[in-house]
Amino acid sequence: MTAYDEDVLAAAPARRPGRRRDDSKDDVILEAARQLIAERGYEGMTMDAVAERAGTGKATVYRRWPSKVELTVDAVICGRPLLTIDDVPDTGSLRSDLLATRGVPQGTRNDELMHGLHQAAQADPQVAAVFHEQFVAARTALMRGLLERAKERGEIAPGRDLDMIATVAPAMIAYQKVVAGKKVGPEFIERMIDTIILPLATGTTPLPTAPGDPA
Numbered sequence: 001m002t003a004y005d006e007d008v009l010a011a012a013p014a015r016r017p018g019r020r021r022d023d024s025k026d027d028v029i030l031e032a033a034r035q036l037i038a039e040r041g042y043e044g045m046t047m048d049a050v051a052e053r054a055g056t057g058k059a060t061v062y063r064r065w066p067s068k069v070e071l072t073v074d075a076v077i078c079g080r081p082l083l084t085i086d087d088v089p090d091t092g093s094l095r096s097d098l099l100a101t102r103g104v105p106q107g108t109r110n111d112e113l114m115h116g117l118h119q120a121a122q123a124d125p126q127v128a129a130v131f132h133e134q135f136v137a138a139r140t141a142l143m144r145g146l147l148e149r150a151k152e153r154g155e156i157a158p159g160r161d162l163d164m165i166a167t168v169a170p171a172m173i174a175y176q177k178v179v180a181g182k183k184v185g186p187e188f189i190e191r192m193i194d195t196i197i198l199p200l201a202t203g204t205t206p207l208p209t210a211p212g213d214p215a
Helices: 003-011 024-044 047-054 058-064 068-079 094-103 111-123 125-152 162-179 186-202
Strands: none
Touching: 024 047, 024 058, 024 068, 024 111, 047 058, 047 068, 068 111, 068 125, 094 125, 094 186, 111 125, 125 162, 125 186, 162 186
8 A cells, every 4th residue: 555545545534334223123023024914914914014013114124124025034934933853852652742742832823823924825935935834844844753753662553654644734734724714722733633643653543532522
């Protein structure tokens, strides 16, 4: 560097630092998006409405998420951390392991949000990919892990197709929530385990439903 360059740099005004991003607003905006998707569906969730619900300006939302699709994708991912086999305690039996998944925190568990996200998945391939990863692939992988654990304990009947069986519970839950529009409560989960999952995996006779249970 020459003496001239040093003089120029010394005479130049100091560069003013830009405004630092307030990361605390990210969670507020994402939660606002999740609430609106649950309340109004994907079509009813607008960037303007998210900004209003989050108590911030539209420019703040758009600086972080240039599009509604990107905001929805991040809202899904941040709201639903992927559940893995390591999150479910080894209880010693497949039935108890499956029942234990009901008490494991799984982020946002809201049927209205699920329905709204399904609408978003139908509307945009990018959301559909995240929806599949978060709601289908993750649950199928968890089921596969629980079945493998049970196989190591000697609970699985010979010749069982664990890949196929692993898809049954996630498919039934998705149908119940998204297609039938019904809530998936503890009773539904337990009945599904006893009458479908365990017989498929272990070759045992399905446990009978209690008197008065719906057919």
